[in-house]
Amino acid sequence: MDFVRRWSEKSEIGAGRFIGWLDITASKFYDWRERYGKVNEHNGWVLRESMATSRRRTCSPGVSRRSMPSGIESWRRRGNSVRFAVSKLRKKEEPSLRATSSEWRVKWPTSGLPTTRELGGSRDSDTLRNTERTRCSTLSASTVCMGFLLAFSLTCDVAKSQDHSASHSVYPLNKFQPGQWVEKVSGDFTKPGEPFVFRIHQDAGYVTLPHTHPIDEYITVVKGSWSLGMGRRFKRSALEPMDTGTFGIAPKNMAHFAWSKSETILQIHGIGPFSSTVVEPVYELNEKGIFSLTSLLLPGRPTSSSPPDCFALKINAKVRGELGEGLVVGARCSPSNQITQYWVQKSNGERFWATLQELQAQ
Secondary structure, eight states, X not given: OHHHHHHHHHHTOOHHHHHHHTTOOHHHHHHHHHHTTSOOOOOOOOOOGGGSOTTOOOOOTTOOSTTOOSSSEEEEEETTEEEEEEOOOOTTOOOEEEEOSSOEEEEOOOOOOOOTTTTTSHHHHHHXXXXXXXXXXXXXXXXXXXXXXXXXXXXXXXXXXXXXXXXXXXXXXXXXXXXXXXXXXXSOTTSTTOEEEEEEEEOBTOEEEEEEOSSOEEEEEEESOEEEEESSSOOGGGOEEEOTTOEEEEOTTOOEEEEESSOEEEEEEEESXXXXXXXXXXXXXXXXXXXXXXXXSSOOEEOSOSOTTSOSSOTTOEEEETTEEEEEXXXXXXXXXXXXXXXXXXXXXXXXXXXXGGOEEO
């Protein structure tokens, strides 16, 4: 049962095919499976009457030493296994008998195997020879089957490794379109247990407000200059610079924030599920209205209860800052952090972020 179960799982072959290869009837196999792990209550096999003469009876549990025959047959029973031993006793040799509740043994003195004539004819010899031949055939078939399964398993492993290597891919660093935040590279970060890689695009001046993740966040800066800090409130003094090629880790459930000094592309990887939850309420302004955000990666819910002083500038307001001038196309506000940042698009399509203190209305 262990052999069929192990190799069926390893080679992904149904148990029915193993039963056929092992030359076992399905009913016998499933009967064994029902009895697997239970106490054996079977009485074992009994030597056929045709294999013994009237003077050579088989030993069975309960036979006293006085009634033991001086013949040739003896057997050992362990569970379902029955083994026959043949020996020829001389008149002066006596068997030594030992019996327990779980084992029955008859140990005969070693005197060599008898000849066919001594056994009383060729019938007993032919029967024993056929038994040994059948046993050897079964052993050979089992050995060949096991060898085949081992070879098949190795072939499957090699095929899987080749398939894995054949499915490799290269993901170039693409240019993000205006307004695009996320690019999925590999896997799905929303599925539990699935490895994932995705990239986040942030324009220059963007403040990533404090948030948490349910897993460790592994961050690599692949373009631009970025800074990372830990805490539930945004503090520029707590930011640690991360230039292109720098790797950082934000532990799971630990609040952190960031700031993009220039246009930045971050590559995030890990094992899902991955999400981003803001620590304090965040409001977003765009051409469709005002929305309440619970995640920095997902759209928010429409709301009309945002603080009145959150958005002093409106959509399409013309402004000027250190990075240029243009029109307001969006904004994000965090009352607890006292930050309102505006998304400005220049005439050439480029965008940047700046706070109200860094902008001048025109």
